[in-house]
Amino acid sequence: MAMYRVWKAAQSALSEALAPAQRSGLEEFKEQWKHISDLIVYCEQHEETHVAETTLGKCMDRLVELLMAEEEALEGETGPCMEYMYSQDILKILVSIGETDVPAGTRLLTLKMLTRLLGSTRQRMLAHRCVFPHVVSLLQACIRLVDDPDTTGELTCAMMRFNCAVCGKLNDDPNFSDLFIIQGVNFLPLTLATQLIGSAHAETSRLAHETAALCATLDVPALESIIINHSKLPSALMDVLLALYAELPQSISESDARFIDTLSAFTSRPPLFSWRQRRSLEYDAAVPFKALAAFLEELNFVDHIASNCTERVAQAIQVSFADRFLQPVFEAKLVQGSEGAADMATSYLTLFVQYLKSPHLLDGVSEFSLSEKVGPALIARCDDMSDQLSLTTLLFFLKLLSRYRRHSFHFLVGQHMRRDAAVTASLLTPRQTTDRLAELVPAHLCTDPNEEGTRLHFETAVNAMRLAAEGCAEWMSPSDSDDADDDDDDDGDETQNENDDNTAQDDTGAVLVYATRAPCVCGGPFLQTLLSRLSRLFDQTHDINLLVTAIITSLLEYPSPALRQFLFSSHPDSLLTLLDKLSGELVARASRRDNAEEKLRLFRSEMSSGRQPSDDYASFYEAVILLEEFAKELSAVALVDANNVILS
Amino acid sequence: MSSYSYLFKYIIIGDSAVGKSCLLLQFTDHRFQTVHDLTIGVEFGARMVTIDGHQIKLQIWDTAGQESFRSITRSYYRGAAGALLVYDITRRETFQHLGTWLEDARAHSNPNMVIILVGNKADLEDKRQVPREEGERFARERGLLFIETSAKTAMNVEDAFTTTANKIYEKLQQGVFDARNELNGIKIGPQYNAGAPPGQKTVDLSKQSKQGSSEEGGCC
Numbered sequence: 001m002a003m004y005r006v007w008k009a010a011q012s013a014l015s016e017a018l019a020p021a022q023r024s025g026l027e028e029f030k031e032q033w034k035h036i037s038d039l040i041v042y043c044e045q046h047e048e049t050h051v052a053e054t055t056l057g058k059c060m061d062r063l064v065e066l067l068m069a070e071e072e073a074l075e076g077e078t079g080p081c082m083e084y085m086y087s088q089d090i091l092k093i094l095v096s097i098g099e100t101d102v103p104a105g106t107r108l109l110t111l112k113m114l115t116r117l118l119g120s121t122r123q124r125m126l127a128h129r130c131v132f133p134h135v136v137s138l139l140q141a142c143i144r145l146v147d148d149p150d151t152t153g154e155l156t157c158a159m160m161r162f163n164c165a166v167c168g169k170l171n172d173d174p175n176f177s178d179l180f181i182i183q184g185v186n187f188l189p190l191t192l193a194t195q196l197i198g199s200a201h202a203e204t205s206r207l208a209h210e211t212a213a214l215c216a217t218l219d220v221p222a223l224e225s226i227i228i229n230h231s232k233l234p235s236a237l238m239d240v241l242l243a244l245y246a247e248l249p250q251s252i253s254e255s256d257a258r259f260i261d262t263l264s265a266f267t268s269r270p271p272l273f274s275w276r277q278r279r280s281l282e283y284d285a286a287v288p289f290k291a292l293a294a295f296l297e298e299l300n301f302v303d304h305i306a307s308n309c310t311e312r313v314a315q316a317i318q319v320s321f322a323d324r325f326l327q328p329v330f331e332a333k334l335v336q337g338s339e340g341a342a343d344m345a346t347s348y349l350t351l352f353v354q355y356l357k358s359p360h361l362l363d364g365v366s367e368f369s370l371s372e373k374v375g376p377a378l379i380a381r382c383d384d385m386s387d388q389l390s391l392t393t394l395l396f397f398l399k400l401l402s403r404y405r406r407h408s409f410h411f412l413v414g415q416h417m418r419r420d421a422a423v424t425a426s427l428l429t430p431r432q433t434t435d436r437l438a439e440l441v442p443a444h445l446c447t448d449p450n451e452e453g454t455r456l457h458f459e460t461a462v463n464a465m466r467l468a469a470e471g472c473a474e475w476m477s478p479s480d481s482d483d484a485d486d487d488d489d490d491d492g493d494e495t496q497n498e499n500d501d502n503t504a505q506d507d508t509g510a511v512l513v514y515a516t517r518a519p520c521v522c523g524g525p526f527l528q529t530l531l532s533r534l535s536r537l538f539d540q541t542h543d544i545n546l547l548v549t550a551i552i553t554s555l556l557e558y559p560s561p562a563l564r565q566f567l568f569s570s571h572p573d574s575l576l577t578l579l580d581k582l583s584g585e586l587v588a589r590a591s592r593r594d595n596a597e598e599k600l601r602l603f604r605s606e607m608s609s610g611r612q613p614s615d616d617y618a619s620f621y622e623a624v625i626l627l628e629e630f631a632k633e634l635s636a637v638a639l640v641d642a643n644n645v646i647l648s
Numbered sequence: 649m650s651s652y653s654y655l656f657k658y659i660i661i662g663d664s665a666v667g668k669s670c671l672l673l674q675f676t677d678h679r680f681q682t683v684h685d686l687t688i689g690v691e692f693g694a695r696m697v698t699i700d701g702h703q704i705k706l707q708i709w710d711t712a713g714q715e716s717f718r719s720i721t722r723s724y725y726r727g728a729a730g731a732l733l734v735y736d737i738t739r740r741e742t743f744q745h746l747g748t749w750l751e752d753a754r755a756h757s758n759p760n761m762v763i764i765l766v767g768n769k770a771d772l773e774d775k776r777q778v779p780r781e782e783g784e785r786f787a788r789e790r791g792l793l794f795i796e797t798s799a800k801t802a803m804n805v806e807d808a809f810t811t812t813a814n815k816i817y818e819k820l821q822q823g824v825f826d827a828r829n830e831l832n833g834i835k836i837g838p839q840y841n842a843g844a845p846p847g848q849k850t851v852d853l854s855k856q857s858k859q860g861s862s863e864e865g866g867c868c
Binding site: 075076077078083086124127128129130131132133173175176178179 | 655687688689690691692694707716717719720722723724830835
């Protein structure tokens with residue numbers, strides 16, 4: 001080695017002495033290539049000399065620099081250096097050395113050089129026959145090397161960088177992707193990315209994520225089938241998700257209070273954790289939500305892919321999300337888990353519903369949580385003995401309904417709507433409805449009779465119902481002939497079409513019964529549970545009442561005239577009938593208290609000013625005020641519906 | 649490669665095995681290769697020609713003729729000033745497919761691209777299936793230039809490329825092509841000199857490199 005250094009120094013001095021004042025780019029390119037060739041031969045013959053101890057890396061860098069200088073001078077055109085590289089098949093030579101890694105270390109240098117070249121050039125060189133076969137060959141070698149125990153972290157990262165550079169070029173020219181598909185089933189950049197997506201090495205994992213996202217969203221028809229039928233991408237995504245989920249607390253009992261607080265805050269107002277930013281890596285291990293942030297970043301990645309890929313790929317990811325993640329992780333906990341485990345699992349599901357943007361993944365959560373096994377259990381938990389579990393579950397349903405997915409509305413309400421002409425007799429006009437709602441809380445017990453509050457409720461209802469109409473537009477558009485006046489004329493057809501309408505599972509986009517004004521009876525366990533909880537307005541906690549009324553309002557805001565019509569009817573099972581009963585109960589309970597009116601007003605004023613009300617009957621007064629506000633909310637909804645504000 | 653006044657980009661298209669790569673090889677290297685080596689992806693060649701006293705660099709992209717590579721070929725139409733649409737005079741089906749090729753070219757290229765129809769393998773007169781007149785008529789009716797060539801004997805190969813270059817140059821003079829818009833496949837030549845590398849120390853093996861340097865350097 002010492003002898004080599006002496007010799008190298010002598011060569012260096014001589015080289016500088018002999019260097020011509022100025023050489024053309026091509027001359028220097030040839031010279032550098034000659035150096036590279038000679039260095040490789042030297043290192044092959046002198047095994048004690050590692051390539052890292054030579055100038056091979058610098059010479060390779062210089063080759064790329066010359067190519068880029070030429071490209072810049074020629075404004076992106078292919079020039080003599082690049083032509084020389086093609087004519088001499090230089091990449092073939094470098095890749096064949098890189099594949100065998102003889103002399104040792106050349107593989108890493110070759111990967112770095114090609115990464116730099118592909119990452120820098122503007123030329124569309126990837127399809128060139130002197131480029132892509134060698135890039136293909138090197139990618140195949142990388143795929144083989146991933147599982148090789150001798151492959152170092154540095155090399156793995158270099159392989160992913162190279163893969164990323166290839167994908168960058170494919171993104172510019174998606175048509176070239178066909179050249180990287182082997183036997184119609186293996187898209188090399190995706191295969192390599194999938195292998196390393198769960199890498200423990202942060203940079204490698206980041207690059208694998210970038211590459212996988214790019215591959216999955218390339219506009220290349222052949223890739224769709226490869227991703228769905230041959231790649232391991234959908235399952236690899238879930239493997240990473242599962243591994244990160246396993247790091248999270250699985251039950252309330254095993255979590256510290258700070259984590260519970262964080263989770264609770266996230267479910268109400270989720271902060272953005274982006275897979276690209278990876279803020280979780282910067283958190284100290286002591287940060288209670290570090291693991292949660294890492295998990296949510298990964299969920300954001302899956303969501304990104306499912307939102308940007310083709311419809312069929314998104315479906316495949318949805319299936320994998322349900323079968324490999326949701327079902328194995330959550331089903332047992334939700335159906336038969338301890339209270340703590342069920343509570344935690346429901347909170348996580350609520351978080352997913354809040355976080356996900358992909359309609360397919362949202363449908364995945366909806367279909368899983370309302371499946372035959374899980375759905376009834378969750379609905380039953382809305383009325384659980386444990387208030388905490390009821391609260392968590394009610395919050396889940398509130399958030400789920402706010403995403404306006406067809407499946408959730410249909411499962412919870414739509415499928416239980418039945419056309420029933422007999423209901424016609426109990427239907428009320430909008431005026432009758434608002435009048436009855438206005439009388440729910442007798443005037444002497446009203447605490448906020450001013451017009452301002454009513455106007456605010458109306459504006460809120462307009463916005464919420466417009467949002468709901470937009471959210472449901474794809475699957476629930478109102479019928480042209482949904483006018484209540486037409487109902488009598490349609491009676492003859494109703495019997496014939498009853499079954500189709502009531503099943504409400506028509507995928508052709510036909511108008512469903514709940515999007516019409518046809519007289520309906522609405523039932524089902526979810527509505528029954530909600531109304532049952534509402535009937536106990538004066539005997540349960542304010543938090544439960546808030547959620548129950550919020551869910552009912554949310555359902556009424558859906559663009560379902562039939563549902564509103566029924567709930568605002570005088571049918572024995574309707575919401576209005578229940579509210580009438582509650583009104584009677586309110587009067588009876590208030591009459592048993594001294595100075596109820598005065599105390600109510602005082603109570604409201606304390607609540608408004610943020611002070612903690614001190615009365616022993618706080619829960620009663622809270623319920624009365626809630627009933628008053630709820631009645632206004634419902635009136636606003638009825639008024640908006642009657643005036644067709646949304647449609648105008 | 650010395651400096652040049654203009655750069656014209658060409659694309660060679662046509663069915664598989666009509667001799668596209670051989671035409672390129674003959675034009676750039678004055679060689680003929682008997683073994684058919686299927687082009688996968690694209691091939692690239694360049695040569696200088698002189699037109700009207702100007703040095704013009706022709707940068708030629710040779711494409712794969714197979715259907716499966718059609719999408720790759722399509723992405724090279726854009727930014728080409730000239731196209732050689734090649735068929736084999738001894739295989740009628742290659743002539744019959746010209747309509748599809750032309751349609752593809754016109755759909756994906758700039759509207760001023762000069763296209764020359766090339767009937768190749770003209771040395772195989774005894775196996776001819778497409779009469780010269782038929783090729784001429786096809787070209788005339790579609791506003792194409794026309795020539796018959798033999799990549800094997802080099803007959804008319806030079807002309808196929810230079811006739812096209814002349815036509816492009818003519819259009820350039822007439823202002824039909826805007827050399828500043830690179831989508832037209834034409835570029836004004838640079839006063840190019842990549843120059844010496846700034847402060848690069850070639851520390852080792854340079855003497856050996858100088859002594860043993862050859863134009864075709866390489867390590868294997």
